[in-house]
Amino acid sequence: xxxxxxxxxxxxxxVFLLQGMPSVFAQDGKEIISVKVKGMFCPFCTYGVExxxxxxxxxxxxxxxxxxxxxxxxxxxxxxxxxxxxxxxxDDAGFTPGPITRSATKGGE
Amino acid sequence: MFKPKPLWLFLSVLVFxxxxxxxxxxNSDVGLTPFKGQVIVRTQARFVRKADDPSGQNRKLDxxxxxxxxxxxxxxxxAVLVRVPYFNKDLRTAGGxxxxxxxxxxxxxxxKYRFYTWNAKGTTSRFSVxxxxxLPTGDDEERDSAGLLPAPLQLGSGSVDVVVGGLYTFxxxxxxxxxxxxxxxxxxxxxxxxxxxxxxxxxYQKRFWPxxxxxxxxxxxxxxxxxxxxxxxxxxxxxxxxxxxxxGNTLFLSPGIQFVDxxxxxxxSIQLPVAQDLNGNQLESDxxxxxxxxxxx
Numbered sequence: 001x002x003x004x005x006x007x008x009x010x011x012x013x014x015v016f017l018l019q020g021m022p023s024v025f026a027q028d029g030k031e032i033i034s035v036k037v038k039g040m041f042c043p044f045c046t047y048g049v050e051x052x053x054x055x056x057x058x059x060x061x062x063x064x065x066x067x068x069x070x071x072x073x074x075x076x077x078x079x080x081x082x083x084x085x086x087x088x089x090x091d092d093a094g095f096t097p098g099p100i101t102r103s104a105t106k107g108g109e
Numbered sequence: 110m111f112k113p114k115p116l117w118l119f120l121s122v123l124v125f126x127x128x129x130x131x132x133x134x135x136n137s138d139v140g141l142t143p144f145k146g147q148v149i150v151r152t153q154a155r156f157v158r159k160a161d162d163p164s165g166q167n168r169k170l171d172x173x174x175x176x177x178x179x180x181x182x183x184x185x186x187x188a189v190l191v192r193v194p195y196f197n198k199d200l201r202t203a204g205g206x207x208x209x210x211x212x213x214x215x216x217x218x219x220x221k222y223r224f225y226t227w228n229a230k231g232t233t234s235r236f237s238v239x240x241x242x243x244l245p246t247g248d249d250e251e252r253d254s255a256g257l258l259p260a261p262l263q264l265g266s267g268s269v270d271v272v273v274g275g276l277y278t279f280x281x282x283x284x285x286x287x288x289x290x291x292x293x294x295x296x297x298x299x300x301x302x303x304x305x306x307x308x309x310x311x312x313y314q315k316r317f318w319p320x321x322x323x324x325x326x327x328x329x330x331x332x333x334x335x336x337x338x339x340x341x342x343x344x345x346x347x348x349x350x351x352x353x354x355x356x357g358n359t360l361f362l363s364p365g366i367q368f369v370d371x372x373x374x375x376x377x378s379i380q381l382p383v384a385q386d387l388n389g390n391q392l393e394s395d396x397x398x399x400x401x402x403x404x405x406x
Contacts, residue, residue, distance in 0.1 A: 044369050095233075
């Protein structure tokens with residue numbers, strides 16, 4: 001016979017785990033690409049960088065930091081974008097691409 | 110009898126407006142070009158008053174211009190620009206008669222190519238050239254009750270004119286400096302030839318808000334703008350005869366303020382003449398006001 005108290009805590013634990021699982025699964029396989037963008041100097045010119053990078057296949061969203069001179073690409077799960085493609089997009093926006101770094105998604109990002 | 114003297118300078122100023130293609134000063138152009146595929150629409154409401162009449166004839170000019178400019182980036186280095194102006198001009202002549210004209214003026218088609226670029230973190234240095242034509246799309250045979258309006262009061266020149274120029278920009282996160290020169294070769298239309306004009310401009314912009322940049326993200330900003338806008342024009346010709354009271358040099362000091370975000374730029378500037386060396390008894394500039402708006406899609 002199942003202990004009611006144990007069943008209750010098992011249910012609580014299960015709900016807790018299930019709530020946490022989707023975000024873990026959703027983040028699994030996502031990549032963040034950070035590219036240095038040389039030449040950005042004002043808000044108006046960042047628009048082109050954002051627009052060109054957002055249009056790349058597999059990119060979910062783009063975040064530009066003007067002061068840092070960096071654009072971050074948040075990719076869709078399982079997606080990948082080559083360095084050459086990113087460099088071309090930055091070049092089409094009228095700027096000079098710098099080093100590209102890649103990392104996995106972290107919680108909260 | 111009315112003498113066609115005073116409006117050439119007004120037209121000279123307006124012709125130069127609108128070839129800009131990016132964040133920029135308010136009254137002059139930059140070495141920057143739009144990104145590939147970028148569409149920018151820009152307009153500028155400009156009010157000109159010239160009431161300082163050294164001849165003592167109490168002449169006065171009030172003029173309003175609204176040029177609308179479309180810019181398209183063919184590549185990140187090459188762009189095309191189309192400019193269509195609307196004019197409203199009121200001139201009080203020496204005899205006390207007011208002669209007016211309003212409507213669409215000549216259309217300007219320009220190409221711009223950036224052939225030098227140096228980029229670093231938060232900094233850029235660029236040099237571009239422009240070239241194009243001003244086409245005689247504005248009416249150049251308008252009349253009023255006193256007869257055919259003089260050429261400077263017409264909406265169009267009646268001629269195909271050639272524009273060439275060089276533009277340099279150095280910009281960083283905190284400030285921007287621009288230098289540019291533009292020359293316009295004016296040709297004959299309806300037996301009248303405006304003198305060639307040479308525009309020379311220096312502009313400096315300083316971001317004052319936010320004073321300190323946020324570490325992350327993109328912000329909106331306010332710039333203080335100070336420009337020196339110079340216009341040198343050769344004398345006009347009527348039927349091959351030089352009009353002595355035409356042409357000369359005017360230098361404006363143009364303080365202004367500008368708001369910039371990712372897709373929009375607003376600007377306001379007042380142009381005050383600090384030097385006017387005009388040939389003959391021409392109306393001299395009192396001031397000019399400019400309200401500019403720019404949006405990118």
